[in-house]
Amino acid sequence: MPIDKLLFYLDFPFVRYAIIVGVLVSLCSSLLGVTLVLKRYSYIGDGLSHVAFGALAIAAVLKVTNNMLIILPVTVAVAILLLCTGKNARVKGDAAIAMVSVGALALGYLLMNLFSTSANISGDVCTTLFGSTSILTLKAGEVYLCVVLSVVVLAIFVLFYHKIFAITFDENFAQATGVNTAFFNLLIAVVVAVIIVLAMNLVGALLVSALVVFPALSAMRVFKSFFAVTVAAAIISVVCSLVGILVAILAGTPVGSTIVAADIVAFGSFYLMSLIQSKEA
Amino acid sequence: MVNAQTLIKCRQLTLGYGSKDLVRDLDYDINEGDYLCIVGHNGSGKTTFLKGIAGLLSPKSGSIELCGGLNRNQIGYLPQMTVVQKDFPASVEEIVLSAFQGKHRLLPFYKSAHRERAMECMALTRTESLRKSCFRELSGGQKQRVLLARALCAAERLLLLDEPVTGLDPESTGTMYRVIEDLHQKGMTVVMVTHDVDTALDDATRVMDFNKISTKER
Numbered sequence A: 001m002p003i004d005k006l007l008f009y010l011d012f013p014f015v016r017y018a019i020i021v022g023v024l025v026s027l028c029s030s031l032l033g034v035t036l037v038l039k040r041y042s043y044i045g046d047g048l049s050h051v052a053f054g055a056l057a058i059a060a061v062l063k064v065t066n067n068m069l070i071i072l073p074v075t076v077a078v079a080i081l082l083l084c085t086g087k088n089a090r091v092k093g094d095a096a097i098a099m100v101s102v103g104a105l106a107l108g109y110l111l112m113n114l115f116s117t118s119a120n121i122s123g124d125v126c127t128t129l130f131g132s133t134s135i136l137t138l139k140a141g142e143v144y145l146c147v148v149l150s151v152v153v154l155a156i157f158v159l160f161y162h163k164i165f166a167i168t169f170d171e172n173f174a175q176a177t178g179v180n181t182a183f184f185n186l187l188i189a190v191v192v193a194v195i196i197v198l199a200m201n202l203v204g205a206l207l208v209s210a211l212v213v214f215p216a217l218s219a220m221r222v223f224k225s226f227f228a229v230t231v232a233a234a235i236i237s238v239v240c241s242l243v244g245i246l247v248a249i250l251a252g253t254p255v256g257s258t259i260v261a262a263d264i265v266a267f268g269s270f271y272l273m274s275l276i277q278s279k280e281a
Numbered sequence B: 001m002v003n004a005q006t007l008i009k010c011r012q013l014t015l016g017y018g019s020k021d022l023v024r025d026l027d028y029d030i031n032e033g034d035y036l037c038i039v040g041h042n043g044s045g046k047t048t049f050l051k052g053i054a055g056l057l058s059p060k061s062g063s064i065e066l067c068g069g070l071n072r073n074q075i076g077y078l079p080q081m082t083v084v085q086k087d088f089p090a091s092v093e094e095i096v097l098s099a100f101q102g103k104h105r106l107l108p109f110y111k112s113a114h115r116e117r118a119m120e121c122m123a124l125t126r127t128e129s130l131r132k133s134c135f136r137e138l139s140g141g142q143k144q145r146v147l148l149a150r151a152l153c154a155a156e157r158l159l160l161l162d163e164p165v166t167g168l169d170p171e172s173t174g175t176m177y178r179v180i181e182d183l184h185q186k187g188m189t190v191v192m193v194t195h196d197v198d199t200a201l202d203d204a205t206r207v208m209d210f211n212k213i214s215t216k217e218r
Helices: A002-010 A013-038 A044-061 A068-084 A093-115 A121-130 A140-159 A161-169 A171-176 A181-203 A205-222 A226-251 A255-280 B046-054 B092-102 B112-124 B140-154 B170-185 B197-203
Strands: B006-017 B020-031 B035-039 B061-066 B075-078 B158-162 B189-193 B206-209 B214-217
Touching: A002 A013, A002 A226, A013 A044, A013 A140, A013 A161, A013 A181, A013 A205, A013 A226, A013 A255, A044 A068, A044 A093, A044 A121, A044 A181, A044 A205, A068 A093, A068 A181, A093 A121, A121 A205, A140 A161, A140 A181, A161 A171, A161 A181, A161 A226, A161 B092, A171 A181, A171 B046, A171 B075, A171 B092, A171 B140, A181 A205, A181 A255, A205 A226, A205 A255, A226 A255, B006 B046, B020 B046, B020 B189, B035 B046, B035 B197, B046 B158, B046 B189, B075 B140, B092 B112, B092 B140, B112 B140, B112 B170, B140 B158, B140 B170, B158 B170, B170 B189, B170 B197
Parallel strands: B035 B189, B035 B206, B075 B158, B158 B189
Antiparallel strands: B006 B020, B006 B061, B206 B214
16 A cells, blocks of 8 residues: 555655655745746756755865855855846846856866765765655754744745845836845845755756746646745645655655655646636636 | 925036936926926936936936935936836835835834825726735736735835826826826925927926936926
8 A cells, every 4th residue: 555655665764754844845945936027037946056066076076064054155255246236237148147057067067077085986976966865864853944944934935025026027117216226136046055055956057947937837727826826836836746755655765855856746637727727718 | 386395406417328428417306395306318318317307327427316305205207117126026016115114124014104105006006906916917007016016115205206107098197197196286396308399398297307307487
């Protein structure tokens, strides 16, 4: 029976850790995902995760025991650079993301190859990129860090929800009427970087974008207010991640790609729903 | 109006992008109670000047000063619509209410006074029946009226309008002008960038012509 098998697995702490982290990370990423997709920054997740991969390589070369100490600051710095330079930058938004993204990926792999002491480099790289097993090897400390950071991200989002909406819909208007848009753009950039780093554990560097864009795009097919879209994106994301993790455990498939597959199925169903909706109207 | 309070004071103002100056060495005052129309060809710097007043563009040299106790959060602004907005999943009410974000810094919800004011502004622009509608499903004229309602919510003393009637049918255009003129009669200072010279000039008390970079009083 699958239920028995599931209950058997749930007795293991690492499975419970995976579920906790999965739910929190997918919740945070979907909330910010709505803003990023609407601001035309869908690819920021991909870019930043590659930067995080590069930073991971640096951490590995320097033999830092707690690699978060390097990954988090580097990713935050690049996020601020990409999201806050805005319209006056010499290299425009999407081009800047593309450059930083492949650049970091290439240099990261290069560093790992040159300096790694591990016998199985391609295995290590594959794990980081696709998160094949890393979520099932989380330690209690990493889970606590993830919980704390997620709660902070959620608190910031709830507290500044209306500000985030105002800036997403019309940054110029917000600035002209006295909202400190520079500060809030900075805040969004930092929060996005934190979420991307957390989400890497779940689905790996290459698939992080999926957690950011799929729930938001699914919700936008059907719902008509920003609030409804945000809540729906959060629910879709959490459900897909839960389903993905459980299926991955039961069927022995890679966690990250199973979650993304669940997100794709959800997008397909919401797309169909929107077609039916527009026929009725 | 001789003793009218000055709200915006521009001195030796130069505005532009990169190496291109669109406004050069401009001295200009906007006074309380003005209905100022800014006209001129495309690319003559009308919108740039309005962005300068709105605080979206810093002067390359010279200064733009808010005077007479005017605070940035008392200014309403109707920018030209962006591509992002045309396809935005938000209800009309959410958009109009977002006007109040500059007025309270940390409150994570809206006060009932804000909600009432938002309803008033939606009534003024005849958008109250669209309150729950989705912005991306509205017509061009309806979208523009919603954005005007939002600008009204923010505007306590000064209203900046960037081509408010572009893309509107004659009826919506008429409504738009009536609403703006009403507000002006009630004491609102209005600065409007427009292509629609004839109609706009009927109501305006001052005109600024960017083709000549000279201004005349009426």
